[in-house]
Amino acid sequence: MSVSGDLNLNSFWMPFTSNRSFKANPRLIERAQGMFYYTADNREILDGIAGLWCCNAGHCHPQIVEAVQKQVATLDYATAFNLGHSKVFELAERVTDIAPEGLDYAFFVNSGSEAVDTALKMALAYHRIRGEGSRTRLIGRERGYHGVGFGGISVGGIVANRKMFGTLLAGVDHLPHTHNLDHNAFSQGLPAWGAHLADELERIVALHDASTIAAVIVEPIAGSTGVLMPPKGYLQRLRDICDKHGILLIFDEVITGFGRTGKAFASERFGVTPDLITMAKGLTSGVVPMGGVLASKHIYDTFMTGPENMIEFFHGYTYSGHPLAAAAGLATLDLYKKEGLFARALEMEQRWGDAIHSLKGLPNVIDLRNLGLIGAIELEPIAGQPTKRAMDVFARCYDDGLLIRTTGDTIALSPPLIIEDEHIERIVDTLTRALKATA
Ligand code: PXG
Ligand code: PLP
Numbered sequence: 001m002s003v004s005g006d007l008n009l010n011s012f013w014m015p016f017t018s019n020r021s022f023k024a025n026p027r028l029i030e031r032a033q034g035m036f037y038y039t040a041d042n043r044e045i046l047d048g049i050a051g052l053w054c055c056n057a058g059h060c061h062p063q064i065v066e067a068v069q070k071q072v073a074t075l076d077y078a079t080a081f082n083l084g085h086s087k088v089f090e091l092a093e094r095v096t097d098i099a100p101e102g103l104d105y106a107f108f109v110n111s112g113s114e115a116v117d118t119a120l121k122m123a124l125a126y127h128r129i130r131g132e133g134s135r136t137r138l139i140g141r142e143r144g145y146h147g148v149g150f151g152g153i154s155v156g157g158i159v160a161n162r163k164m165f166g167t168l169l170a171g172v173d174h175l176p177h178t179h180n181l182d183h184n185a186f187s188q189g190l191p192a193w194g195a196h197l198a199d200e201l202e203r204i205v206a207l208h209d210a211s212t213i214a215a216v217i218v219e220p221i222a223g224s225t226g227v228l229m230p231p232k233g234y235l236q237r238l239r240d241i242c243d244k245h246g247i248l249l250i251f252d253e254v255i256t257g258f259g260r261t262g263k264a265f266a267s268e269r270f271g272v273t274p275d276l277i278t279m280a281k282g283l284t285s286g287v288v289p290m291g292g293v294l295a296s297k298h299i300y301d302t303f304m305t306g307p308e309n310m311i312e313f314f315h316g317y318t319y320s321g322h323p324l325a326a327a328a329g330l331a332t333l334d335l336y337k338k339e340g341l342f343a344r345a346l347e348m349e350q351r352w353g354d355a356i357h358s359l360k361g362l363p364n365v366i367d368l369r370n371l372g373l374i375g376a377i378e379l380e381p382i383a384g385q386p387t388k389r390a391m392d393v394f395a396r397c398y399d400d401g402l403l404i405r406t407t408g409d410t411i412a413l414s415p416p417l418i419i420e421d422e423h424i425e426r427i428v429d430t431l432t433r434a435l436k437a438t439a
Contacts, residue, residue: 009022010023029045030042032060034416034418035047035416037403043401046402049413049415050286051286052286053414054281055285055286056260056285056336056341056417057339057418059416061335063334064328067330068327071087071327077322079318080108080321085321085323088321090330091106091321091326098264099264099265099294100268101273103273103296106295107293107313107320108292108321108325109280109317109320110317110322111147111291112278112280113148114147115278115291116278117150120138120151120155122276122295122315123276126302129302129303129305135214136212139155140216140217141157141175142176143157143158143179144156144174145161145219145223145224150169155169173204175200175218177222177228178228178230178234179226181366185367186360186367188370189229189353189371191229194234195231195234195237198234198238202241205247210246213245213247214248215248215249215250216242217250218235218238218250219253219254220270220272221261221266221374223256223414227375227410228369236271236272238272239272248275249276251265251266251272251277252277254281257279257283258281258282259342259345259373259417260372261371261372262372265279275298276293278293279292284328285328287328289319289325290326290328345417348373349370352370353370355424356428357370359432364379364380364389364435365377366378374414376413377410377413379410387406387409390406390408392438393431393434393435396434397431400433401426401430402426402431
């Protein structure tokens with residue numbers, strides 16, 4: 001039995017965790033405030049990853065806390081099936097207001113994974129309603145992460161997340177990923193090389209025929225597989241090829257949404273508008289689980305063409321538009337606006353990027369990447385022990401008061417958008433010590 005103080009750790013089967021390692025050496029968080037977590041023994045841990053790319057407004061902001069407290073005491077739950085409450089309608093209006101032009105409709109779910117499955121189903125149904133029911137193929141990308149639903153792992157490109165789970169969705173193909181250290185190592189912002197990799201979509205179209213393809217889904221910046229920036233011009237080229245062949249383009253903005261790139265969405269930052277956007281995480285600053293899909297007017301209107309008394313989209317979750325999530329979302333969007341947090345992320349981008357790139361030359365650092373308030377440090381793996389180098393740095397940083405995230409041998413950073421210069425300095429200093437100590 002695994003025990004920490006009075007706490008029995010046995011029964012909780014932890015997600016995406018080595019349960020046995022964790023339970024042998026647990027790390028328990030007690031509370032949070034602003035940029036910091038505090039452990040059970042009251043150590044301060046600087047949160048370098050905004051929880052898990054989600055607490056963009058910082059932790060326990062009193063305005064969000066108060067909104068949720070008020071909501072739970074007023075209306076705890078109401079279904080959104082044939083019933084409504086005002087906050088979810090307000091939230092849909094507010095979030096579509098900051099969305100790219102033309103993405104005028106919001107469908108709410110409870111996570112990024114559900115958002116992805118919802119968007120894929122919208123794409124399939126859209127073509128079918130238009131009389132193009134042969135468009136059933138979905139195109140993802142190698143090294144893509146789209147959550148853990150069957151749709152998401154099918155279009156996703158992380159082998160470990162796929163190989164245990166059978167045949168997945170049929171009729172899925174994958175674009176190549178865009179990561180290339182030979183051409184792009186130590187690029188600031190978007191790498192110059194690689195836009196041509198979007199042309200692989202033409203090869204996939206030539207192989208299957210456009211009439212069989214419903215949608216392409218990509219993360220504008222791939223987060224979970226190590227922070228892979230899109231080469232300059234790549235996303236626009238994907239857009240152009242999709243347009244040419246009548247294929248819908250889905251941007252999975254679960255991590256890039258809500259200011260992470262210095263704009264509301266990466267779509268705006270990169271000037272490329274998809275047909276559907278998936279979102280989650282920063283929508284409520286991580287306070288209450290919520291995700292969503294933003295849909296273009298054209299897609300929504302297509303669904304609204306059947307008999308008026310009929311359900312148009314046979315899809316939805318018990319907690320779609322949950323009142324607590326809606327209240328948290330509204331308070332979060334208020335805060336982003338009032339404190340100008342998206343613009344703030346853009347203002348900090350250069351200093352943040354310079355800080356990340358100041359780690360060049362430290363032991364085992366083979367690449368550094370940055371954009372908005374995202375940073376990545378790729379390390380040379382220890383021969384025969386992939387992931388160990390990064391996990392050693394993680395453990396060292398945690399003991400030294402900094403929370404980072406690792407994926408493979410890449411360290412990912414995505415701090416709350418309220419980060420100050422002093423926090424950036426502390427992140428760099430702690431990482432420097434850890435990289436040297438683990439060399
Ligand atoms: N799409 C993308 C692009 C994501 O990053 C999901 C979908 C799934 O969201 P949910 O809410 O179902 O987890 C994500 C989630 C990491 C990390 O370490 C990233 C995510 C989840 C867990 C870890 O980078 N992103
Ligand atoms: N399983 C059962 C037996 C259910 O009754 C429901 C919803 O009513 C679900 C799964 C789906 O749950 P959710 O709507 O929370 O995704």
